[in-house]
Amino acid sequence: xxSATRPSPEYVILLHGLARTARSMRKLEKSLQQAxxxxxxxNYPSRKFCIASLSEKAIGEALRQIPVSAKIHFVTHSxxxxxxxxxxxxxxxxxxxxxxxxxxxxxxxxxxxxxQPYSFYHWFFGPVAAELGTTDNTLLKSLNRVxxxxxxxxxxxxxxxxxxPFLPKPNDGQVTVASTRLEGMQDHICLAVSHSFMMSRPVxxxxxxxxxxxxxxxxxxNHC
Numbered sequence: 541x542x543s544a545t546r547p548s549p550e551y552v553i554l555l556h557g558l559a560r561t562a563r564s565m566r567k568l569e570k571s572l573q574q575a576x577x578x579x580x581x582x583n584y585p586s587r588k589f590c591i592a593s594l595s596e597k598a599i600g601e602a603l604r605q606i607p608v609s610a611k612i613h614f615v616t617h618s619x620x621x622x623x624x625x626x627x628x629x630x631x632x633x634x635x636x637x638x639x640x641x642x643x644x645x646x647x648x649x650x651x652x653x654x655x656q657p658y659s660f661y662h663w664f665f666g667p668v669a670a671e672l673g674t675t676d677n678t679l680l681k682s683l684n685r686v687x688x689x690x691x692x693x694x695x696x697x698x699x700x701x702x703x704x705p706f707l708p709k710p711n712d713g714q715v716t717v718a719s720t721r722l723e724g725m726q727d728h729i730c731l732a733v734s735h736s737f738m739m740s741r742p743v744x745x746x747x748x749x750x751x752x753x754x755x756x757x758x759x760x761x762n763h764c
Contacts, residue, residue: 550637552613552752553602554581555620556739557643558668567740568615568748575749577613580605586619587666591679594619594668595626603633613637613752617739618644618715619668625683638755639690640748643712643735646692647719648674650707674719685723691751693744694720695733712738729757 552572554565562583569581584598598620606612612635616624621644628636645652652672655661662669671679695712710717712735721728733741747757 548610549576549578550611550613551578551580551606552615553599553606554579555584555598555614555616555623556582556586557618557620558586558665558672560586560617565615565617565739568745571745571749572615577752578606578610584623586668587664590667591619591622591626591671595623598623599627609635611635611637614639615642615748615752616640616644617642618735619672620644621646622672622680622683625686626679628686628688629683636688638752639688640751641690641692641720642738642744642748643695643715643720644692645672645715645719646680646722648672648677648680649715649719650674651714654706687724689726689755690722690724691727691729691755691757692720692722692725693738693747693757694728694730695735695738696730697732697734699734727751727756729759
């Protein structure tokens with residue numbers, strides 16, 4: 541096969557969650573590379589800016605590293621999915637492929653509601669802390685339904701013993717399965733994984749690869 545007929549590489553942008561780093565997505569990134577994807581695993585200062593600013597900074601930086609003609613997929617964890625929704629609400633990507641969101645708090649988290657009155661919560665998580673609740677969340681409501689090809693992976697294993705018992709079930713310890721769902725999503729699957737480490741679990745990585753390649757998950761044996 542000559543260079544003229546060789547398929548162009550497809551890129552995957554990875555966006556980590558709140559108070560995490562690109563390192564948390566490294567195992568997933570390696571699996572994507574082994575599957576033939578070029579990757580862009582972005583570090584962004586999740587505790588320093590609001591969602592709108594983080595969205596422009598993180599995704600804008602990633603896109604500048606990728607050829608304009610390349611097909612671009614996204615895999616996000618938690619807050620990363622909200623940043624992508626915010627970005628796509630204001631920008632059109634003509635070369636957007638498929639998106640997989642892991643544990644996204646698409647309708648907010650009750651944990652954020654409970655912690656709003658406490659100053660340490662805002663001190664530690666920064667401006668984003670005020671934007672992730674479920675009550676009167678105008679930002680999340682404004683993003684509305686999605687019009688791109690997205691598959692969502694929710695977790696149903698709650699190992700966060702401080703918060704999980706008080707969240708509606710099923711949940712992953714931080715986000716309820718109900719909150720991950722989006723109107724217009726292409727597929728949704730619920731797996732026996734927890735929020736904080738789902739991106740490194742083989743069962744999740746397998747489903748990510750299936751969705752990126754086929755546009756749907758493998759639902760055999762998975763129920764929630």
